[in-house]
Amino acid sequence: MVDQAGKDVIIKARGVSVQFGAKKILENLDLDVRRGEIMGFVGPSGAGKSVLLRTILGLNKKQAGTIEVFGIDYEKASDRERLAVERRWGVLFQHGALFSSLTVLENIQVPMREYLTLSPKLMDELARLKIDLVGLAPDAADKYPSELSGGMIKRAALARALALDPDIVFLDEPTSGLDPIGAADFDELIMTLRDTLGLSVYMVTHDLDSLFQACDRIAVLGDRKVLVEGPLSKMLDYDHPWVKSYFHGKRARTVVLDDDAAGRPRPNGAG
Numbered sequence: 001m002v003d004q005a006g007k008d009v010i011i012k013a014r015g016v017s018v019q020f021g022a023k024k025i026l027e028n029l030d031l032d033v034r035r036g037e038i039m040g041f042v043g044p045s046g047a048g049k050s051v052l053l054r055t056i057l058g059l060n061k062k063q064a065g066t067i068e069v070f071g072i073d074y075e076k077a078s079d080r081e082r083l084a085v086e087r088r089w090g091v092l093f094q095h096g097a098l099f100s101s102l103t104v105l106e107n108i109q110v111p112m113r114e115y116l117t118l119s120p121k122l123m124d125e126l127a128r129l130k131i132d133l134v135g136l137a138p139d140a141a142d143k144y145p146s147e148l149s150g151g152m153i154k155r156a157a158l159a160r161a162l163a164l165d166p167d168i169v170f171l172d173e174p175t176s177g178l179d180p181i182g183a184a185d186f187d188e189l190i191m192t193l194r195d196t197l198g199l200s201v202y203m204v205t206h207d208l209d210s211l212f213q214a215c216d217r218i219a220v221l222g223d224r225k226v227l228v229e230g231p232l233s234k235m236l237d238y239d240h241p242w243v244k245s246y247f248h249g250k251r252a253r254t255v256v257l258d259d260d261a262a263g264r265p266r267p268n269g270a271g
């Protein structure tokens, strides 16, 4: 699948509607996510960012529309096709969601046990490679989640999301709860993974720093659909009350000014 710009599209949603009882959350929503990009999803609280993510993953039912991931309509797919799709995506749910009774190494091996048939020795080796990939020290392998800092939990959860070498990872508020330095480090890691592995990243976030620094494109959810999507420069020019107040608000100005002070170029032609 390629879009009008000739880019390879790995998630294509058309006319998606989701409601709970009488409450419409998403209505006639269209979306394209391209291969190899970090796409950030923002919007007011309750706009449906998590609902959209869960709907793409097949965890919520939709009332109308189609969603194709890697060209496969997950809802209509056979068990075999579903399995093939699930092996190509990784998910980092909000708050990390590691199993507290398992070590980091064992957590990372959960998807391996579910989807692959590997020897214990090979699984250990692979899990240790993932631990290294996300920048955790080797001794993190034998620690339990309760022994880790917030930033380490996020990295361990990311290592688990990467366990099957996915083409795309879904991240739900990955930097929430991290201090600014920890959050910036996590963003750096995500960008490195995109660059080195060609990973596509679907990231729900409230973090303006992440949007300004890490995202190639942004989609704003509001009024039950994607209000606007594109690079940051497009968000900055977009005439909608919420988009304006978010991208030109006091906090956004601080991010831009901090960037200027640090002499770093702003990505995507911002400002």
Ligand SMILES: Nc1ncnc2c1ncn2[C@@H]1O[C@H](COP(=O)(O)OP(=O)(O)OP(=O)(O)O)[C@@H](O)[C@H]1O
Pocket: 020, 025, 043, 044, 045, 046, 047, 048, 049, 050, 051, 052
């Ligand atoms: N399983 C469900 N049953 C009923 N209502 C739901 C369900 N899941 C979500 N909702 C409702 O859908 C709306 C959108 O929720 P969602 O969590 O997607 O918002 P969000 O944009 O992710 O918000 P936030 O930024 O606060 O995380 C909310 O009103 C929520 O109460």
